[in-house]
Each structure stands twice: as C-alpha cells, then as structure tokens.
Amino acid sequence: xxxxFALTKRNTKLYFKDKGMFFSSLITPVILLVLYSxxxxxxxxxxxxxxxxxxxxxISDSVLNxxxxxxxxxxxxxxxxxxxxxxxxxxxxxxxxxxxIHDLTITPVRFGVLGFSYYLSTLFSTLIVSFCAALVSLxxxxxxxxxxxxxxxxxxxxxxxxxxxxxxxxSSCINFFLTTDGQASAVGTIVSAGYGFICGxxxxxxxxxxxLKNVLSFLPGTYGTSLLRNHFLRGTFAEMKNQGFPxxxxxxxxxxxxxxxxxxxxKVEIGAMYLIICASILLLIGIYITMNIIAGKKRK
Amino acid sequence: xxxxxxxxxxxxCFGDLCAVNDLSFRVKEGELFAFLGVNGAGKSTTxxxxxxxxxxxxxxxxxxxxxxxxxPDLIKRSLGVVFQGxxxxxxxxxxxxxxxxxxxxxxxxxxxxxxxxxxxxxxDFEDLLRRPVGKLSGGQKRRIDIARALxxxxxxxxxxxxxxxxxxxxxxxxxxxxxxxxxxxxLTVFLTxxxxxxxxxxxxxxxxxxxxxxxxxxxxxxxxxYTGDFITLYGVSxxxxxxxxxxxxxxxxxxxxxxxxxxAATELIIKNPDMxxxxxxTKGKMDDVFLAVTGKSIGITGGEQ
Numbered sequence: 001x002x003x004x005f006a007l008t009k010r011n012t013k014l015y016f017k018d019k020g021m022f023f024s025s026l027i028t029p030v031i032l033l034v035l036y037s038x039x040x041x042x043x044x045x046x047x048x049x050x051x052x053x054x055x056x057x058x059i060s061d062s063v064l065n066x067x068x069x070x071x072x073x074x075x076x077x078x079x080x081x082x083x084x085x086x087x088x089x090x091x092x093x094x095x096x097x098x099x100x101i102h103d104l105t106i107t108p109v110r111f112g113v114l115g116f117s118y119y120l121s122t123l124f125s126t127l128i129v130s131f132c133a134a135l136v137s138l139x140x141x142x143x144x145x146x147x148x149x150x151x152x153x154x155x156x157x158x159x160x161x162x163x164x165x166x167x168x169x170x171s172s173c174i175n176f177f178l179t180t181d182g183q184a185s186a187v188g189t190i191v192s193a194g195y196g197f198i199c200g201x202x203x204x205x206x207x208x209x210x211x212l213k214n215v216l217s218f219l220p221g222t223y224g225t226s227l228l229r230n231h232f233l234r235g236t237f238a239e240m241k242n243q244g245f246p247x248x249x250x251x252x253x254x255x256x257x258x259x260x261x262x263x264x265x266x267k268v269e270i271g272a273m274y275l276i277i278c279a280s281i282l283l284l285i286g287i288y289i290t291m292n293i294i295a296g297k298k299r300k
Numbered sequence: 301x302x303x304x305x306x307x308x309x310x311x312x313c314f315g316d317l318c319a320v321n322d323l324s325f326r327v328k329e330g331e332l333f334a335f336l337g338v339n340g341a342g343k344s345t346t347x348x349x350x351x352x353x354x355x356x357x358x359x360x361x362x363x364x365x366x367x368x369x370x371x372p373d374l375i376k377r378s379l380g381v382v383f384q385g386x387x388x389x390x391x392x393x394x395x396x397x398x399x400x401x402x403x404x405x406x407x408x409x410x411x412x413x414x415x416x417x418x419x420x421x422x423x424d425f426e427d428l429l430r431r432p433v434g435k436l437s438g439g440q441k442r443r444i445d446i447a448r449a450l451x452x453x454x455x456x457x458x459x460x461x462x463x464x465x466x467x468x469x470x471x472x473x474x475x476x477x478x479x480x481x482x483x484x485x486x487l488t489v490f491l492t493x494x495x496x497x498x499x500x501x502x503x504x505x506x507x508x509x510x511x512x513x514x515x516x517x518x519x520x521x522x523x524x525x526y527t528g529d530f531i532t533l534y535g536v537s538x539x540x541x542x543x544x545x546x547x548x549x550x551x552x553x554x555x556x557x558x559x560x561x562x563x564a565a566t567e568l569i570i571k572n573p574d575m576x577x578x579x580x581x582t583k584g585k586m587d588d589v590f591l592a593v594t595g596k597s598i599g600i601t602g603g604e605q
Contacts, residue, residue, distance in 0.1 A: 002403055002406065002408055006399070006404065009400065010389070010392070013391075017391035017392065098387065099385065100387050102383065103381075103383070104401075106352065106376060107401065107405060108373040108377055108404070108405065109404045
C-alpha cells in the first residue's frame, strides 16, 4: 500500500511539474467550450427553434438556452472526460523513453502496483480537469438557463466521475502498448478527433443509420454521453412540460438528443447505463492490471 | 569468501545474434569486479539479466546464493544499480526522488529520513536536497544516482560505466565513497567501465568479446599473460638501443623497449650494464591487455577503434 501511495504521489507530482502535459490536458475542454459557445450554439439554437415552430410550439429563450446549453455542455464533458485522460496518461510512456521505468522495475515493486499507480495518478489529474470543466459548464448554464436540481447536479458529478474513470482505464489499456512520444501524440490526436463522433457527442447517435446505431451501442462511452444528457436536460424537459409542451414533442426531443438509447431495439434504462459504465471500468482496469502482471512475468 | 554472484552457462540471444553465449563466472564477497568489453560485447545484457530486467534464454544465475528464477524479488533487495545515464525524475527534487524510490523498498518515515541524512553526509549532497535533479551538474547527478542505489543498503553495487563524462574531482569522490563502503560494509562492487585505469584497481577482471569471456584474471595475471614489460631508458642514444635488438619506441626524452617479461628485462640489464644507468621497468597497461585480448582498443564511448 505504501508503494502504491509513493508511486501515485510521484506520478502526480511529475504531471503537475510538466507544464506541457498539464496545459495540453486543459486545452481540450477549453477548445471545445469556445467552439461550442461561439459556433455550434447558434446552429443548435436555430435547429431547435425551427423544429419547435414546425411542431407549432412556442418556447421561451430561457428554456431554449437551457436545452441547447445542456446539450452543448453534456457533449463537452462526454468528450473531455475521455480525451483529457489520454492527454494526462502519458507518464507511463515518458518513463519508458527516459529510462525511469528501469529504475522502478529493479525494485521489488510488483508490476501490477506500478501499473495501478499510473492509473490512479492519471485519474486524479484528469478528475481535476474534468471537475473544473463541469464547474465551468454549470456556471455557463447558470447564466443562460438553469433548470437543474441538487439531485441532477449530484448525478452529473457522478457521471463525470465515472466517465473519467472509464476514460482513464481506456487510455491505460491503449497507452500500455506505446513506447514513443510520437505514438502517444498520434493516439491522442486520433482519440481527440474521433471519440466525439463515436460517443454521440458531436452528432447524436439518433441521426445515424440503424446499422451504425447497433455498432455504436456496443461502445460503453455512448451510455456515458447519454447519462450526462439525461441529467443536464431533465430539468429543461420538465420545464417544457410545465409550459404546456405536448408529451410527444418532449419525447421526440429526448429521442433526438440521445436521452433514450436502444440496444438492438430494447430501450436501455438509466440504471442499466450505470451498470454498463461500471462494468466497463472494472473490466478495463482488470485487463490493464493483468497486462502489467503478464509484462512483469515475461521479464522474469 | 562467499560467492555473491554465480553465473553458469548464461545465454541470451536476440534473433540470430547471441549477445551472451555460454557465460560463466563468479564474483566473490567484497570484491571489486571489473566487467570489460566494447559496446555490444554483452555487458549490458548480462547486467539486465542479473537485475531482472531481461529474461535469459538459458543458464543459471544466483545472487547471494539465491536463484534468480525462484526468488527474483529477494535478489532485487540485494542489488543497487547505478545506470549508465541518470534515470531519476528530472522535474522532481533530490529528496522527492529518493523518497519515492526508498518507499519501493519499504523504507519510509523516520527510517527514510535517517538513511537520507546518512547518504547526504557520505556523498556530500546535503545542500542539494531541495533542488530539482534536472538542474544539477553531471557530477552532482551522479552522486544522487549512487545515493539512490545505496538507499536500501544493498550487498552488491552494480556500477554501469559510472564515471563516464565526470570531472576528475567527482571521479575521485565517487571512488573514495565506493572504497569506503567496500571497507566498512564489505560491499561487493560489479563494475563496467571504459576507463582502463579503473579496471586496473579491480580485484578480478573479465574481458568479454562477442558474448563470451575472452580473458579473465587479476589485473596482474592479465598483464603478465597478455602484455610484456617495458624498460624506459634515459640518457642513451638510438644507436645503443638498436644494439639491444628489441622492439622500441622513442618517447620525449627516452626510449621505451619492449621485453616479454620481467625475467627477460633482468637478463637484458645484466648483459648490458653500461647502458642501464638510468631506467625503469613497468608492466603493460590494462589498455594493452584489452587490445591484445580483443584486437580492439577501447575509447571513452566504448566503441571499437
């Protein structure tokens, strides 16, 4: 336990001492926030307003902003919790390139403990960035249209926590195989560019064809995005109903922004989404630790 | 003296290339053991196997009478390693580095503080504790590397080219500390170096070539076996030297005559007493041994020349 604590402390200190690694982690949510608030917000606004007008419903600016804002910040957090983990989880590669890994592995420390320490320190640093991004997102909603309850906020924090754990576990499994800074950079770029699409953050999965929908339903990240959407938008949808929106219209909007996800035609409930995310986290951590143990045994 | 390292028929190949090929040797307790060879001779591969960094293809390795295959973690507690280049975390302070490494051997709290003070006094780095390792000079870094290797009081200290690139003052300090530890704590030192004068001070030397032992013995045995003696003669003319009928070379103010051994030198002196008024007899150097054994001279970078 002391070894794990010492290694995690070392890794975390190194993360914050490396300004490049720290700022590159911070920059992902910042870029997404700027991108969403300056460009995508207007597109989403117009799309919502025209859809509601076509349905014959009138909507206040506050509810519209709350709805669009909720969609934007849920997308932002869904992407950044995972991509920030990839940007933060570089120390295991840096230790290989610098040779520090040799200095660690000549000690009696178990490889599983060493691997888990990278996971814990990355989780810690990614959580700091993710919670900062969540705080900024909540402040943004407070300004444009706040319809969240304390329970919603608590569940959002849980979602961010779980999604960050998931992103860290996923990045640990992938980065485990990388040995150079170039490979790490390439993987980071691919994940930053692609993850938003496959988790339904950049474009709702409901817009995709059935085949692609079925494929994406196998990816746990999509349920993470859906959880965030549900909790960020629950209050707004409740307010729409209070303002007399027909249930069908509200349900249609919920469908269109992936609040309801299906797995081969069967609706996935919120509880099941949590179960999928938690099981994925445990599975990925298990795989990662096993890979570390096998790597250790191969050396002996 | 007990065997601290026992290696029998060690083998390690990378594809078709055998880096270590049927290597067997023993290192005695308290010995300064020099392991020489040009780059690619198999030194680092052997060290990596001993330290549990690399899997061997065949043979047996015992450290402090413990089998590497059976108790690798126990062996790791017996070894302290100073790598060729510093592998400490450059962004962390000296204290943070040593604290994080000590914890991996179960040393923390008061135990760590006491050990840190001991080492800081021994290696004279008390004033460097709060400085980041990346901001230290080469010599200062080396002292911290040695402190790191000694944190857990190992029985064997592996020094992998420890003095390459260091100034003479730091080299002297380093060897002073190593000698002190050998005397006080009977520390066994396993050294690889490209400085032959350091190997000349070893108790036992192995010269490795293409993964095999090319020569082994004490420095004196190796010098006697692989090089001759040299007589340096002062105050004589080149014509006189030619009359000796032995190979020679002109040096600044004298001539250096090569003879097969000390006995031959004595005979030469007895036969030509008039010429030998001012002279000295020296053994060949470890550089000469290395050259004779491998057919290659060894440079600072360890490359073939």
